[in-house]
Amino acid sequence: MTICYIALGSNLNQPLQQLNAAKQAINNLAETKLLACSSIYQSQALTLDNEPQNDYLNAVLEIETELAAEPLLDALLKIETEQGRSRQKRWGARTLDLDILLYGDQCIQTKRLTVPHIELENRKFVLLPLFQIAQNISIPGERTLKELLSAISDQKIVKVSEFNG
Numbered sequence: 385m386t387i388c389y390i391a392l393g394s395n396l397n398q399p400l401q402q403l404n405a406a407k408q409a410i411n412n413l414a415e416t417k418l419l420a421c422s423s424i425y426q427s428q429a430l431t432l433d434n435e436p437q438n439d440y441l442n443a444v445l446e447i448e449t450e451l452a453a454e455p456l457l458d459a460l461l462k463i464e465t466e467q468g469r470s471r472q473k474r475w476g477a478r479t480l481d482l483d484i485l486l487y488g489d490q491c492i493q494t495k496r497l498t499v500p501h502i503e504l505e506n507r508k509f510v511l512l513p514l515f516q517i518a519q520n521i522s523i524p525g526e527r528t529l530k531e532l533l534s535a536i537s538d539q540k541i542v543k544v545s546e547f548n549g
């Protein structure tokens with residue numbers, strides 16, 4: 385059994401429903417148990433080119449799974465596809481984004497997967513919900529979550545609701 389943290393994000397096609405449906409789908413994955421979920425947070429889109437995008441809703445789930453990292457990635461990609469995500473441009477608006485943030489204490493570097501997630505330390509919309517459910521976690525090769533969070537305090541993010549769906 386491995387404890388993993390999954391980030392969820394959506395800014396298209398009723399983001400709240402997208403996150404709720406994704407949570408259910410993750411909860412229903414084989415050999416996987418949902419242990420905890422953060423609240424739901426809203427933030428402005430972080431973009432490369434400042435092209436306007438809808439605000440995002442983001443959350444983080446803690447799961448315990450028997451799936452290895454790549455099969456877990458496949459399962460998450462399947463959920464994204466089933467919820468109507470088309471492969472758009474990088475940094476573009478999206479129906480549903482599911483990212484493996486952490487997979488136990490492993491560092492993984494394959495063609496398809498980088499864990500810890502490569503942008504983890506730059507994104508308050510990931511760090512804040514992660515911190516809510518995993519205050520004391522250590523990130524392989526990184527500083528503590530608290531230190532990472534204080535380094536990026538300029539990104540505005542608000543808690544909008546509990547993640548009950």
Ligand code: ROI
Nearest residue numbers: 393427428429430440475476509
């Ligand atoms: N911006 C925010 N606020 N939340 C996201 O989940 C998110 N996801 C993305 C990009 C386009 C980088 N911006 C985001 O993929």
